[in-house]
Amino acid sequence: MERNIPQFLIAAPASGSGKTTVSRGLMALFVKKGLKVQPFKCGPDYIDTKYHTAVCGRPSINLDTFMASGGHVSELYARYSSDADVSVVEGMMGMFDGYDRDRGSSAEVAQLLGIPVVLVVDAKSAAYSMAPLLSGFINFRPEIRIAGVIFNRVGSPRHYEMLREVCEDLKVTCLGYLPKQTELIQESRYLGLDFSLSRGTDALDLLTGLLEKNIDWQLLLQRTTLPLPEAQEMRQDxxxxxxxxxxxxxxxxxxxxxxxxxxxxxxxxxxxxxxxxxxxxxxxxxxxxxxxxxxxxxxxxxxxxxxxxxxxxxxxxxxxxxxxxxxxxxxxxxxxxxxxxxxxxxxxxxxxxxxxxxxxxxxxxxxxxxxxxxxxxxxxxxxxxxxxxxxxxxxxxxxxxxxxxxxxxxxxxxxxxxxxxxxxxxxxxxxxxxxxxxxxxxxxxxxxxx
Structure with a gap:
């Protein structure tokens, strides 16, 4: 029986744009709303998946099109999403950054799975200059649907209004923003990211509260709802x-x-x-x-x-x-x-x-x-x-x-x-x-x- 659930991939123009922060925050927000969230991570990363699992209470699964065939990645996605209320895939690096041009990239995974992309953009020190940047990502691979844009490190309500006007001109949905917040800055650690601040509840609660206030999360779920592929039987040897x-x-x-x-x-x-x-x-x-x-x-x-x-x-x-x-x-x-x-x-x-x-x-x-x-x-x-x-x-x-x-x-x-x-x-x-x-x-x- 076909099931329709919200499902999307969170990508960004470049590393350091805030996709990990937004991914974890949205996962926590959806869990707070009573949804069963199935997390995924593009690429071979072991560290982000740990924090997905901690937030969602379900193991996060890696999706990697270099290490596995496209058919296997699709099978994994369908199998682990089969009983979820929403599936969230965190991308890696920039949206089109892969091991060979865009091969193995987050964009390739989104296209393979047929799921839309939510683009997280670092808007610090920019306003209408976001227009050509977003236009490029929207039109570079038109077969990949951009469900909406979330701006990160927004300086003020007026700054956000200017960014929202960019989305209106480009006819892309503006889903909201995260303001500049010192507590959300994550420092580099030994390998990967330092989540020491959010191991407790304070920083995660702060993040979830900011997203609930400044992101139209209901519109996000509505615009990303589509049929979930059926999981295939595992190959038996x-x-x-x-x-x-x-x-x-x-x-x-x-x-x-x-x-x-x-x-x-x-x-x-x-x-x-x-x-x-x-x-x-x-x-x-x-x-x-x-x-x-x-x-x-x-x-x-x-x-x-x-x-x-x-x-x-x-x-x-x-x-x-x-x-x-x-x-x-x-x-x-x-x-x-x-x-x-x-x-x-x-x-x-x-x-x-x-x-x-x-x-x-x-x-x-x-x-x-x-x-x-x-x-x-x-x-x-x-x-x-x-x-x-x-x-x-x-x-x-x-x-x-x-x-x-x-x-x-x-x-x-x-x-x-x-x-x-x-x-x-x-x-x-x-x-x-x-x-x-x-x-x-x-x-x-x-x-x-x-």
């Missing part, structure tokens, strides 16, 4: 039909926190999923069929991880006995010899090392003076499967001859989104597969990797 695997997943608030909800749903179809915190001094079960060590910030908790010797020793024992392990980024760091926080090159004695699991003999550097972000989509082939994912981290392999000779050869050549080779290695030790790359396994058989 032999592994999924068995559903008898015992799966252990490392999970906590920070050091192992980069998890896609879709991946957890896949693991639950494979069998029984148990979570454990590697910072706690408890061993894992040796009867585990798959150990998943996702990414996060283990470099910030190296002492706690080192001190939990029962967890370290049990994982080492499990691996040496041939246990299957998928370790992504932070998970790979955890399996390294350890982390050096101060030195940039590693001496023969590995000075300043906080030892970890030691499955791999190399050390990882977390020297803040030389920190450099490595970021981008990745793809490679292994065991007959075409694998895609992404990479973002500040740590790196410790420099110095002593450490470099400890790095095993890569089992695959890794490429970026445009097909250029990158130096990111992929390691295999017994039944351990580890890399800095966060894999996306929505369309692969994860057990066939081993």
């Amino acid at each position: 032999t592994a999924i039909k068995t559903g008898k695997l015992r799966i252990s997943v490392a999970r906590n608030q920070d050091s192992f926190s980069f998890l896609y909800e879709e991946h957890l749903d896949i693991l639950r179809r494979l069998g029984t999923v148990s979570f454990f915190n590697p910072e706690h001094n408890r061993p894992i079960s040796q009867k585990t069929d798959l150990l998943y060590l996702p990414g996060g910030y283990p470099e910030r908790h190296s002492v706690a991880l080192h001190s939990a010797r029962k967890a370290v020793d049990s994982i080492h024992k499990y691996i040496e006995a041939g246990g299957k392990v998928l370790a992504e980024c932070g998970g790979m760091i955890y399996l390294s010899r350890g982390i050096v926080h101060d030195a940039f090159t590693c001496t023969r004695q590995f000075d300043g090392l906080t030892e970890l699991t030691g499955v791999f003999p190399f050390c990882i550097s977390n020297n803040k003076r030389f920190r450099k972000l490595t970021l981008g989509y990745r793809r490679f082939d292994y065991n007959g499967q075409h694998l895609r994912g992404h990479e973002f981290h500040y740590t790196t392999f410790m420099e110095g001859e002593e450490n470099m000779k400890c790095i095993p050869p890569s089992i695959a050549q890794v490429y970026d989104a445009k097909g250029q080779t990158v130096t990111t290695p992929v390691f295999r030790y017994k039944n351990v597969i580890a890399s800095y790359t966060h894999l996306y396994w929505g369309e692969i058989d994860v057990m066939a990797l081993f």
Whole structure:
């Protein structure tokens, strides 16, 4: 039976325009009004989805047209929206910014799903100059419908009136505005955004109140209501039909926190999923069929991880006995010899090392003076499967001859989104597969990797 619900994508001309603020605020406002809100995030971001989930009480789902096929993205959207009252997709970067021109962009996702766009525009220090900017976004891809515009950082009611006149001239709906507000400014954090102000209720209540007062949210819901596509049946393979695997997943608030909800749903179809915190001094079960060590910030908790010797020793024992392990980024760091926080090159004695699991003999550097972000989509082939994912981290392999000779050869050549080779290695030790790359396994058989 066809259902009509409000559904839209929040985009912006550029990063920093306020789409994350508006997205979270509208989600909170709709929840306050008693609606079941299904949140989504364009791209591979793990951080925004955490705050969507906290606001909506439902897991936020990533939609990424580089890592997944268009059909799979559409299936995800329909499946997770199936019982929602409203679906809100937060875009990424600028509306047309993708990995190759506009391929992989928020605009591509909106067009793929057939949902309208709400454009959030930073109007600070501009008035009628907004007209050519908005005209360009409205007409550049006319097949993508702009349901309305929300202006951010508006200086005064008179400023807003001038912006509303722009929308009247362009015949695009002006949905309202957010005034300049010091409390809503979000500072950069380690990776992603700092929501420390809104972890309590004060800032979120302030934001929700401002949106309720200054945004015509009822008109927004009305103008974005359209039929929801029906969710298709999940593809079933032999592994999924068995559903008898015992799966252990490392999970906590920070050091192992980069998890896609879709991946957890896949693991639950494979069998029984148990979570454990590697910072706690408890061993894992040796009867585990798959150990998943996702990414996060283990470099910030190296002492706690080192001190939990029962967890370290049990994982080492499990691996040496041939246990299957998928370790992504932070998970790979955890399996390294350890982390050096101060030195940039590693001496023969590995000075300043906080030892970890030691499955791999190399050390990882977390020297803040030389920190450099490595970021981008990745793809490679292994065991007959075409694998895609992404990479973002500040740590790196410790420099110095002593450490470099400890790095095993890569089992695959890794490429970026445009097909250029990158130096990111992929390691295999017994039944351990580890890399800095966060894999996306929505369309692969994860057990066939081993």
